[in-house]
Ligand SMILES: C[C@](O)(CO)[C@H](O)COP(=O)(O)OP(=O)(O)OC[C@H]1O[C@@H](n2ccc(N)nc2=O)[C@H](O)[C@@H]1O
């Protein structure tokens with residue numbers, strides 16, 4: 129059987145995610161926490177370009193601020209695939225165009241890893257399949273599998289047990305309040321709510337909360353200020369363990385109006401003086417998967 133000719137170059141999105149709610153049910157023996165969450169993608173994120181090389185080298189340009197080459201989730205994802213393939217593969221130059229703030233709760237690093245897994249699986253013609261790619265991704269981070277699978281999901285376990293979730297797809301105004309919170313510090317905090325009873329997805333779809341909010345407000349009061357400010361306009365929430373907060377709007381015009389108001393007012397509302405505000409649409413199919421469907425050989 130003849131194989132389709134694989135492209136030598138691919139450029140693909142690495143979208144952000146939001147946690148539309150996040151409950152913490154308990155702590156497992158390995159220290160990780162059992163969660164219930166609703167994941168949704170945004171049509172906003174980073175972009176990655178992949179070009180096969182004539183040698184076996186792995187290159188990443190530009191360097192990611194504050195992340196060593198060997199720790200970069202893009203590099204770790206490429207190496208995990210090389211290892212799974214178990215045979216020599218051509219090198220690749222990867223260009224990472226970063227728009228997502230790091231440690232923002234938007235899953236930027238995890239999304240970069242998932243895009244790398246899917247892109248290189250195609251460029252290297254590995255055809256490992258979704259199950260294998262999601263399992264490789266889970267070893268890189270709890271949020272990687274949802275980006276690999278590419279559908280908005282009800283997530284359980286540490287976020288690796290995923291079933292499709294029929295979420296509404298509003299416009300969101302997102303604020304990054306210019307501060308960072310460490311995921312580990314939130315999950316390790318003695319006052320974290322970690323005993324929320326398990327619920328069904330159907331109930332979560334009616335609206336929910338983020339159990340990390342109280343601890344995140346303590347660790348970084350600026351995030352609380354951003355939340356209070358957005359709550360003047362609607363049911364704003366924290367995504368993941370922060371630092372970003374978001375508010376849904378049914379129509380694009382209202383989202384634009386709120387974004388403009390916040391841009392105008394943020395100098396007054398913010399103490400850090402460096403809020404970053406953007407607007408994006410929620411989507412139930414990842415922009416990565418839409419792009420993979422339509423991307424042909426370069
Ligand atoms: C909170 C979420 O943003 C929800 O989408 C994610 O579950 C976090 O996923 P992530 O950033 O990929 O997190 P990881 O890199 O896997 O974990 C960072 C650290 O957070 C803690 N952690 C993370 C996820 C989880 N379910 N329980 C935990 O206790 C662990 O101490 C871990 O060492």
Ligand SMILES: Nc1ncnc2c1ncn2[C@@H]1O[C@H](COP(=O)(O)OP(=O)(O)OP(=O)(O)O)[C@@H](O)[C@H]1O
Pocket residue numbers: 192194195199200201202229230231232233234235236237238239240271311367368369370371
């Ligand atoms: N390519 C990458 N992009 C961003 N962060 C990376 C990358 N590679 C490694 N990291 C590390 O991963 C950490 C978490 O980054 P990420 O942007 O995924 O955080 P996040 O948005 O809070 O994610 P989550 O919602 O999954 O907690 C960063 O602080 C950084 O040290």
